Amino acid sequence: MTSAVTDNESKVIETARVFAQEMIRPQAAEWAKQGGLSRQIYEAAAQNGLVSAILPKDCGGQGVSMLAAAKIAEALAAADFGVTFALKVHANAANAVARRGTERQRERYLADMIAGRSVGAFCLTEPGVGSDATAITCRAESQGDGWLLNGTKAWVTNGAEADVFAVYAQTDPAAGWRGIATFLVDGDMAGVRRGEPYRMTSGHAAGVCDIMFEDCRLNADALLVPPGEGFKAAMAGINMARMFVAAICCGMMADSLNRALEYGVSRVAFGKPVLANQGLQWGLADVATDLAAAQGLTEKAAAVLDEGKDGILECAFAKKFTTGAAVRGISACMQAMGARGLRDEEPFGRHMAAAKMCEFLDGTTEIQNVVISRTLLRPYGIDQF
Ligand SMILES: Cc1cc2nc3c(=O)[nH]c(=O)nc-3n(C[C@H](O)[C@H](O)[C@H](O)COP(=O)(O)OP(=O)(O)OC[C@H]3O[C@@H](n4cnc5c(N)ncnc54)[C@H](O)[C@@H]3O)c2cc1C
Numbered sequence: 001m002t003s004a005v006t007d008n009e010s011k012v013i014e015t016a017r018v019f020a021q022e023m024i025r026p027q028a029a030e031w032a033k034q035g036g037l038s039r040q041i042y043e044a045a046a047q048n049g050l051v052s053a054i055l056p057k058d059c060g061g062q063g064v065s066m067l068a069a070a071k072i073a074e075a076l077a078a079a080d081f082g083v084t085f086a087l088k089v090h091a092n093a094a095n096a097v098a099r100r101g102t103e104r105q106r107e108r109y110l111a112d113m114i115a116g117r118s119v120g121a122f123c124l125t126e127p128g129v130g131s132d133a134t135a136i137t138c139r140a141e142s143q144g145d146g147w148l149l150n151g152t153k154a155w156v157t158n159g160a161e162a163d164v165f166a167v168y169a170q171t172d173p174a175a176g177w178r179g180i181a182t183f184l185v186d187g188d189m190a191g192v193r194r195g196e197p198y199r200m201t202s203g204h205a206a207g208v209c210d211i212m213f214e215d216c217r218l219n220a221d222a223l224l225v226p227p228g229e230g231f232k233a234a235m236a237g238i239n240m241a242r243m244f245v246a247a248i249c250c251g252m253m254a255d256s257l258n259r260a261l262e263y264g265v266s267r268v269a270f271g272k273p274v275l276a277n278q279g280l281q282w283g284l285a286d287v288a289t290d291l292a293a294a295q296g297l298t299e300k301a302a303a304v305l306d307e308g309k310d311g312i313l314e315c316a317f318a319k320k321f322t323t324g325a326a327v328r329g330i331s332a333c334m335q336a337m338g339a340r341g342l343r344d345e346e347p348f349g350r351h352m353a354a355a356k357m358c359e360f361l362d363g364t365t366e367i368q369n370v371v372i373s374r375t376l377l378r379p380y381g382i383d384q385f
Helices: 007-031 039-047 066-077 081-100 103-114 173-179 230-264 278-306 312-342 348-358 365-380
Strands: 120-123 139-143 146-156 164-170 180-186 192-194 209-219 223-225
Touching: 007 039, 007 066, 007 081, 039 081, 066 081, 066 230, 066 278, 081 103, 081 120, 081 164, 081 223, 081 230, 081 348, 120 146, 139 164, 146 164, 146 180, 164 230, 173 180, 180 209, 180 230, 230 278, 230 312, 230 348, 278 312, 312 348, 312 365
Parallel strands: 120 164
Antiparallel strands: 139 146, 146 209, 164 180, 180 223, 192 209
């Protein structure tokens, strides 16, 4: 598949690999325990073209294909999920401003976001609302020529650092999903409050926390996506996000497999390398097989998005299979490492916790099954039981 990327895209993918190796890997274990990521990392990633990669060329981006963007995410995630996800969410927020924003919003936000000086985040999930995003209660009331925003958002990646939030809010509860709109909200506005970064199993570099909006007064030009379009925009973005989560899992699996092979051929037990035992070999053979399948599904999803299609089914297949394969595969790699795999110097604990997180974010495995089943049943005239 890498043959399908251009020479220029190959260079960006290689830059991502080197950035991951030199800038992320040495500090990944430390960052995985901290809340949030230092501003310098966003800026360094930006200077290496890793933020602008997916943005359109006429907005200062490089306009790389989804296929290339998937390979960039895979290369970064081989070093660490939390950093990769923080950078990915930021780049996706900049991309949303570039593609959906008004001229004024682009002028106001884009240059700083592309340079990594200003960090972006998405606020959809709420303390009481996860999978069923149509049920959000965060309220934007129309007031004169602006809006009054109230509500609490949960699980906000980059929440600890973000300068600009893309906030999904209900403008008309009676209208259901059609009432949902998206607003750009500055992190330093009166009425915006950040919770403490969550303590999680790992992945603290992603700076996940709650964000509270309390009588937050927004001007009319804070509207990014109008009511009626906001939920559709969220769903369109989520297919791409699912493909990226799949790519991230491929990166973590590949890194785990490489490390398990490297260690297992040199670690000796009972007079021979531990990988001379067929039981362990076959465990890693299963990981390699799943990895090839995971990469194939991810590349297919990316290619479908590159064709301009919504890729709902392909992205659901990729996310469902790849996240599950990563949970199984990273565990199998850890098994081949013996106790050594548990140490902080090794990536396995971080990768395994992150693979489990990936089974939840951007739609759980069960929600991927809902999406897939709906597609299977539609030809029979059944949209959902
Ligand atoms: C590390 C991380 C970062 C995140 N970052 C962001 C972010 O930046 N912005 C943001 O808005 N959100 C973010 N999220 C939230 C994420 O999108 C939600 O976790 C996800 O939508 C699932 O919601 P939930 O965890 O509340 O699960 P729930 O919806 O409470 O579901 C609980 C369980 O019920 C199952 N379930 C629910 N409905 C069905 C059904 N119809 N059929 C079968 N089973 C069902 C689920 O699969 C799950 O197993 C993040 C999450 C994580 C873990």
